[in-house]
Amino acid sequence: MTGLGWSAVGVSLIAAIGCVVVACVDLTPVAYDGDASAFTPDAAVDASDLDGGAPDGEAGPTCISCLTSADDASPPGCGTEVSACQANAKCAVIYTCAIAHHCFEQPTFRGIVNCGVPCVVSSGVSSSTDPAIGLIYGIALCAQGGCHGPCGIGDAATGGD
Helix, strand or coil, rough: HHHHHHHHHHHHHHHHHHHHHHHHCCCCCCCCCCHHHCCCCCCCCCHHHHHCCCCCCCCCCHHEEEEEEEECCCCCHHHHHHHHEEEEEHHHHHHHHHHHHHHCCCCCCHHHHHHHHHHHHHCCCCCCHHHHHHHHCCCCHHHHHHHHHHHHHHHHHCCCC
């Protein structure tokens, strides 16, 4: 095979790998048609209002207590992620808003994201590369993991993702 033949094979291989990688990434935009000004990111949050989907009369960790508990707690919490977020001004605004609007108590991960979009907008984040996005995303992933039961996410709530 000539040098031109190997070049064609290399380009084809790179294109094939690129297609496989892109197939794993959901690039579907999340549409937000609401009014972000309706959200009040500075609203005070009363943790007693957040039941985390726990059945009435049953004791157990609430969503907020799980999110703020230590990573080695039972169930494992998201304390590390929440602390990192609170150290970033924009992320702290997003987190407070998301807690106030029960965003971490949505039955699916997509629901958490959709609920949080107005909080992100109202925080002043203007780019997906803003560090606050990665920090709040880390909390959402953690909530879906260790706090899925107290927060009512996925199988613990409705069998969703």
